[in-house]
């Protein structure tokens with residue numbers, strides 16, 4: 389089958405279409421004919437960190453496959469699979485086993501997928517699993533007044549909408565060009581991070597937030613102390629070492645790092661909101677499988693508005 393085969397590490401990694409053996413489902417898996425996948429910064433960050441780890445000279449070192457999120461059609465089910473049948477339209481991702489979704493077919497554990505909302509396209513469904521579940525799992529930390537730092541990206545666009553569904557008063561932090569987008573997703577207030585240091589608020593935002601969700605991973609509980617209510621909670625996506633260290637050190641001070649996992653129930657929760665028209669996938673751009681390199685180049689800019697999608701079917 390056609391699949392993306394990464395070659396090399398770091399800034400020079402090449403993501404070209406090659407051939408890989410079609411996988412077979414285990415007892416708890418389904419085999420999915422992949423229609424769409426989506427891009428997450430995790431793939432290129434992992435590849436980059438392996439480059440920095442400098443693999444021993446002379447030892448063969450194969451780059452891990454790219455692609456966690458998928459949507460598509462079930463074409464085969466394992467012996468223990470219950471609740472999914474051939475022909476079902478599903479979406480999901482598997483962080484532990486790596487979904488390897490940039491391929492015509494992918495095998496995925498039944499606990500990591502759900503049926504697609506009836507009104508969603510394959511592109512809209514493929515955008516959800518990693519980013520949407522990160523947002524949901526972070527926002528479950530609680531709080532009625534929520535600040536989302538990085539509200540215009542893959543995780544942030546779901547976080548704003550999901551926080552509204554959870555009944556929160558939502559303030560989003562983004563740059564000037566994304567203010568209208570973040571407002572349109574339901575944010576009650578928007579802070580433009582280019583207009584000054586929002587971490588040192590003097591007005592109504594001072595110590596106002598029960599929950600600060602830092603999607604950019606640049607911040608720490610200490611850098612956001614002036615925003616957090618006295619018993620407020622800080623949660624980060626831990627995308628950067630600096631933010632990760634600061635958050636871990638502050639563990640006792642109501643802070644944690646998210647390590648997203650895919651669960652059928654969480655996908656169904658988001659799927660119900662999508663079916664009701666309350667949550668949507670914001671698509672930054674769409675690429676074909678042969679354009680995967682350009683899709684990841686776009687992600688590396690750090691400027692995506694919502695999710696970058698790769699259409700796999702018809703590759």
Ligand SMILES: NC(=O)c1ccc[n+]([C@@H]2O[C@H](COP(=O)([O-])OP(=O)(O)OC[C@H]3O[C@@H](n4cnc5c(N)ncnc54)[C@H](OP(=O)(O)O)[C@@H]3O)[C@@H](O)[C@H]2O)c1
Pocket residue numbers: 428429430433518519522537538539540541542543544561562563564565566581603604605606624625626627628645646647648687690691692693694
């Ligand atoms: N731990 C986990 O389980 C987990 C799960 C998901 C994601 N992550 C990590 O979370 C991070 C975000 O993921 P993502 O998919 O949302 O990334 P993304 O889609 O690439 O984020 C891009 C967005 O970030 C905004 N942005 C950049 N710098 C900003 C700043 N200083 N303040 C506010 N907004 C800023 C950009 O808007 P502008 O262009 O306007 O600046 C852009 O809209 C990544 O580091 C990722 O690796 C971790």
